[in-house]
Structures are given as structure tokens and as C-alpha cells.
Amino acid sequence: MDFYIRHTWDSLPVDHKPVKIRFSPGEDGLLMQVTAPFFNDPPAPAGPPGEPFPGLWDYEVVESFFLNSETEQYLEVEVCPYGQHLILLLNGKHNAFMQQLPLSFRANIEDSTWHGExxxxxxxxxxxxxxxxxxxxxxxxxxxxxxxxxxxxREDLQEGQGPDFHRLEYFQDFTLQSIMGEDWVQPESDLWDLARK
Known part of the structure; x- marks a missing residue:
């Protein structure tokens, strides 16, 4: 299933080829593939490729958030063209209780485009x-x-408002079953058990 990021956070059209994110079934997980313009701005994070990097949102990055809107529990995934990544598990808006988890992620840059998986x-x-x-x-x-x-x-914008990616009310309908099949049952998670304790 493909998604294209065609607008800025405040609903203006982007001025470049849109970022493409594809979700598909993976081995014991969801495969996330990114194809995006490579801006090389800002420069690469100082951490090693393939490792978590705190504060990755301050760099060139693509992010996906997966939300249960009833519990406000959500997964935040951040990946960048240089191979660093950041995973956050949030129990309530902005309330990360676990982060910098390991992730199988690789990225490569080809001219003015980068690909990540x-x-x-x-x-x-x-x-x-x-x-x-x-x-x-x-x-x-x-x-x-x-x-x-x-x-x-545009009609919801307030004077002086800036971007906030945790505006959960603007998230739209999405289920893992739409990728995995309607009969698919999500495995239980030991990590999310910690959020309930």
C-alpha cells in the first residue's frame, strides 16, 4: 500500500517530487519502504548508520506514526537517508515510555533520491x-x-501555530489488516504490556 506526502504540515503543496512510503507484509513485521528526494540538508547525524539516533527529528527524516485512537497509544518510526533511525513507543500524546529500540533498517542514496527499507x-x-x-x-x-x-x-490553523506531528486528531483511518489481510491477527506485545503497568 503506497502513500505520497504531497503537502506541508499546513496544507500547502510541496514543491518537489513527493515522498513515497510503501507498507507491505514482512517477515514477522511490517515492511516500510521509503523513496524520497535527497536534500542533503542538514548534514548527516553524527551517529553510526544502522543504529538508533536520539533527536533524529532535527535532521532530514521521514516518519510514520501508527495510532490506537481510543487508548492514544502509538508507535513512531523515524528513518533518515544516512541509515540512522529512531523508534518511540508512546502511551499518550508526546509521552514516550520507550525509545531507541533496535531496527532492521538500511538506506542508500542515489544522486538526488534516497531509498530506505x-x-x-x-x-x-x-x-x-x-x-x-x-x-x-x-x-x-x-x-x-x-x-x-x-x-x-488551512481553516484550522491558528495565528502563530507551528508544526506538531503529534496532532493525533488529524490522523486518518488505517489498519494493519488492510496490509496483512482481514483475517490476520496481530501478535501480542511484551513491550506494550509495560505501558499498562
Whole structure:
């Protein structure tokens, strides 16, 4: 299933080829494939490729959030063109109780495009995913650009408002069964058991 990020966070059209995110069945998880323009701005994070990098959202990054809107439990996945990644498990808006989990992720840059492939283990997902949103960020300083699959509608914007990717009310319908098949049953997660304790 393919998704294209065609707007900025505040519903303006992007001025480049849209970021493409594909979700498909993987081995014991959800396969997330990214094809995106490579801006090379800002420069690469200082951490080694293939490893978690805290604060990755300050770099060139593509993110997907998977939400259970009833419990407000959600998985945040961040990947970048240089191979670093960041996983956050959130129990309530902005409330990360676990992060920097390992991830099978590889990325490569070809001229002005980068490709990334991550396998998201089922244990990272909360039960009952029913909403999703995805984002892309690039640029530095005044040129920092925030893009959203499901942006804030123009009529909802407030004066002085900035981008906040945790505006859960703008996430839209999505189920893992739409990828895996209607009869698929999500495995239980030992990690999310910790959120209930």
C-alpha cells in the first residue's frame, strides 16, 4: 500500500517530487519502504548508520506514526537517508515510555533520491491500530520544511501555530489488516504490556 506526502504540515503543496512510503507484509513485521528526494540538508547525524539516533527529528527524516485512537497509544518510526533511525513507543500524546529500540533498517542514496527499507517488528505496535500519519522533514534554519501526509487543514490553523506531528486528531483511518489481510491477527506485545503497568 503506497502513500505520497504531497503537502506541508499546513496544507500547502510541496514543491518537489513527493515522498513515497510503501507498507507491505514482512517477515514477522511490517515492511516500510521509503523513496524520497535527497536534500542533503542538514548534514548527516553524527551517529553510526544502522543504529538508533536520539533527536533524529532535527535532521532530514521521514516518519510514520501508527495510532490506537481510543487508548492514544502509538508507535513512531523515524528513518533518515544516512541509515540512522529512531523508534518511540508512546502511551499518550508526546509521552514516550520507550525509545531507541533496535531496527532492521538500511538506506542508500542515489544522486538526488534516497531509498530506505525498515522491518517494523509486530511487538513495537500497540494493539488496535486504527489511525496513521506520516511526515517528512528537511532543510535548515528558516528553510526547515515540515511535510505531512494528512496535514492540518488551512481553516484550522491558528495565528502563530507551528508544526506538531503529534496532532493525533488529524490522523486518518488505517489498519494493519488492510496490509496483512482481514483475517490476520496481530501478535501480542511484551513491550506494550509495560505501558499498562
Amino acid at each position: 525498515a522491518l517494523l517488528p509486530w511487538r513495537y505496535f500497540p494493539q488496535g491500530i486504527n489511525k496513521m500519519n506520516s511526515y517528512a522533514i528537511h532543510g535548515s534554519g528558516a528553510g526547515r520544511t515540515y511535510e505531512s501526509l494528512y496535514p492540518v487543514p
